Amino acid sequence: MNVALDAMGGDNAPVAEVAGAVAAARAYRIEVLLVGRAAEIRAELDRHETRGLKLDIVEADTVIDMHEPDPARAVRQKQDSSLVRSFALVQNGTAQACVSAGNTGAFMAAALFELKRIPGVERPAIAIVMPTPTGRVLLLDIGANVDCKPEYLAQFGLMGAVYLEHLFGLANPRVGLLSIGEEATKGNQLVQQTFPLLKAMPINFIGNVEGRDLFNGLADVVVCDGFVGNVSLKLIEGLASTISSMLREELTANPVRKLLAAGLRGAFGGLRRRMDYAEYGGAPLLGVNGVCIVAHGRSSPYAMQHALRVAKESVEHHVLDRLRESVAGASPKSQVLSPES
Amino acid sequence: MNVALDAMGGDNAPVAEVAGAVAAARAYRIEVLLVGRAAEIRAELDRHETRGLKLDIVEADTVIDMHEPDPARAVRQKQDSSLVRSFALVQNGTAQACVSAGNTGAFMAAALFELKRIPGVERPAIAIVMPTPTGRVLLLDIGANVDCKPEYLAQFGLMGAVYLEHLFGLANPRVGLLSIGEEATKGNQLVQQTFPLLKAMPINFIGNVEGRDLFNGLADVVVCDGFVGNVSLKLIEGLASTISSMLREELTANPVRKLLAAGLRGAFGGLRRRMDYAEYGGAPLLGVNGVCIVAHGRSSPYAMQHALRVAKESVEHHVLDRLRESVAGASPKSQVLSPES
Numbered sequence: 001m002n003v004a005l006d007a008m009g010g011d012n013a014p015v016a017e018v019a020g021a022v023a024a025a026r027a028y029r030i031e032v033l034l035v036g037r038a039a040e041i042r043a044e045l046d047r048h049e050t051r052g053l054k055l056d057i058v059e060a061d062t063v064i065d066m067h068e069p070d071p072a073r074a075v076r077q078k079q080d081s082s083l084v085r086s087f088a089l090v091q092n093g094t095a096q097a098c099v100s101a102g103n104t105g106a107f108m109a110a111a112l113f114e115l116k117r118i119p120g121v122e123r124p125a126i127a128i129v130m131p132t133p134t135g136r137v138l139l140l141d142i143g144a145n146v147d148c149k150p151e152y153l154a155q156f157g158l159m160g161a162v163y164l165e166h167l168f169g170l171a172n173p174r175v176g177l178l179s180i181g182e183e184a185t186k187g188n189q190l191v192q193q194t195f196p197l198l199k200a201m202p203i204n205f206i207g208n209v210e211g212r213d214l215f216n217g218l219a220d221v222v223v224c225d226g227f228v229g230n231v232s233l234k235l236i237e238g239l240a241s242t243i244s245s246m247l248r249e250e251l252t253a254n255p256v257r258k259l260l261a262a263g264l265r266g267a268f269g270g271l272r273r274r275m276d277y278a279e280y281g282g283a284p285l286l287g288v289n290g291v292c293i294v295a296h297g298r299s300s301p302y303a304m305q306h307a308l309r310v311a312k313e314s315v316e317h318h319v320l321d322r323l324r325e326s327v328a329g330a331s332p333k334s335q336v337l338s339p340e341s
Numbered sequence: 342m343n344v345a346l347d348a349m350g351g352d353n354a355p356v357a358e359v360a361g362a363v364a365a366a367r368a369y370r371i372e373v374l375l376v377g378r379a380a381e382i383r384a385e386l387d388r389h390e391t392r393g394l395k396l397d398i399v400e401a402d403t404v405i406d407m408h409e410p411d412p413a414r415a416v417r418q419k420q421d422s423s424l425v426r427s428f429a430l431v432q433n434g435t436a437q438a439c440v441s442a443g444n445t446g447a448f449m450a451a452a453l454f455e456l457k458r459i460p461g462v463e464r465p466a467i468a469i470v471m472p473t474p475t476g477r478v479l480l481l482d483i484g485a486n487v488d489c490k491p492e493y494l495a496q497f498g499l500m501g502a503v504y505l506e507h508l509f510g511l512a513n514p515r516v517g518l519l520s521i522g523e524e525a526t527k528g529n530q531l532v533q534q535t536f537p538l539l540k541a542m543p544i545n546f547i548g549n550v551e552g553r554d555l556f557n558g559l560a561d562v563v564v565c566d567g568f569v570g571n572v573s574l575k576l577i578e579g580l581a582s583t584i585s586s587m588l589r590e591e592l593t594a595n596p597v598r599k600l601l602a603a604g605l606r607g608a609f610g611g612l613r614r615r616m617d618y619a620e621y622g623g624a625p626l627l628g629v630n631g632v633c634i635v636a637h638g639r640s641s642p643y644a645m646q647h648a649l650r651v652a653k654e655s656v657e658h659h660v661l662d663r664l665r666e667s668v669a670g671a672s673p674k675s676q677v678l679s680p681e682s
Contacts, residue, residue, distance in 0.1 A: 069524070133587055143521060146529040180484060180571040183410070188487040188568040211572045212579025227529040228569055230521040231552045235573055238553025239580050246474055246615055247588075250608035260604045267591035267598050274587055 003311045004095035007036035008063040008082040009102030011297050018044040020304025025053040030312050035060050036082040060085040064106045071105030087114035090290040097291035097311035101299045108144055115290040120327040124287030125156045129280040134217040138164050143230035153223055154197035159286040160221040161203040162326045166317045176209030176219030202330050281306030291315050344652045345436035348377035349404040349423040350443030352638050359385040361645025366394040371653050374436055376401050377423040401426040405447045412446030428455035431631040438632035438652035442640045449485055456631040461668040465628030466497045470621040475558040479505050482567040483574050489566035495538035500627040501562040502544040503667045507658045517550030517560030543671050622647030632656050
């Protein structure tokens, strides 16, 4: 299987990309197409042992900047960029999936431009799998659509359930709607109007969930608009890192504490591993005609490796076909007879 | 100074309320009017040493339930409830402020019913002060208004700045707008339309901030709609408690870890204290004609004590007068000449 990797995308490109590609090629037998400036990629590859691994370079001269103010225009104008070329490789069938840690807005634009929406999909959504003490939760949308209609959110719930069910083999995942109270009447207008639509979807909708329920195992999939999802995600990142820093300060406040804390390295390492998003491997864009995974801009080689793994597994588990079938079966048109419509 | 306390409001009422009132009366010389079922309150008071303290009971027969489905109707129908009576004591001048840990929706309804909005205020907002590693941040609205207009948010920024400036003596507080990117063009429609209005306010508006910036000291006041604020607040509570539980699990996983962790009790206690919201003392409802503080439903006696302290300090620092002046000076009418309008 070929996976196209935008080698110039992230903050640490191409270092993290190449290292992640080498690790993924070795661990999961993926054929990685490294897309970007050939000389830079080759120089980076030379620092790794790559014998027997399937790693190819696809030349792409330009790069879409992480802070590009108009991502959609950049995609139209930079057809030779590493990002657009990566999607083009999926579009023409050379690769079965693509991964980038680059500009998320440009990622979205390139995905829509090259791959188009799955028929019946209102809006594609970016979903992220986050670790919880008892397992994991899929949160979507985390930023693709900042202003949503109820129909979009209802479909996010469907796509999230299908993704989790087929990628993780989790039967009948519980889907919750992020709100500010359990009752169906709680929430803003968008959420209140979404509630009956989610109820009418062929999924295991458990009703509204609250911010605290993201971590307590109540739901497997949590649905929200891209503004709320993005604020939430960055809040989680920020708070987790704040608590870590404060803990470190307390544990190094004097020599005795330092000594005792050194003995507890295993415990703190365990906590860090349980909170580490890296091995959940990037966030799929659900709803376009292709498997594409957006990785965090600050992805480590380990995170890139797992983003490539998730891309491979999405292809192997035919997630795209399952999404197409589900959306076709639960499109608004097929629901004209539901009591809520 | 008299502060009316809804003694029947919270999940631990009247135990936490009475204990908090006793502590506050002793520590800050507040005269607390305990509003609720006299027999229950008296029985609870008898368990404390109250000599020399100014604690009075105001009889109120009924209680508005925490899970009341229609809070506004409950307020209209239960004029003899401990909550409505507490507000009535402020309205008729018997008390200078009131505090309740009861139903937030009913709190809002009673505040509007008894005290009315400050002239020029579009919508009152609930603000909460949260600890950060380097100080504190005021987040508003955390749930009073789930669907907002840009004008509401702009005024929240003004009211938050005035509150922080006068309650904490913090000159020129930095006000940020919660969004999903720093640039003025980032965010949903509501946020994009709010940006120029906040810019035109007579405050130190620093632009958009992101979820992670709640904790890094970038802003003193963070503005959002009540839906996003409430989701965020519960997310923070949930994640902080999740991380604590996971840390506890790791530290008690074996006898050696338990022993070492016992030696680090001071460090963990320090972290807990730095993350403790209790001494920030409840959340003021800003924008009504009276000082009123809503405390967390699960408030401890310590949290109730500090909610009473914040009520007292709000009165002493004339926060209400400052809010009235600022809103009058920055009302939409006075800004017809600003370039954004």
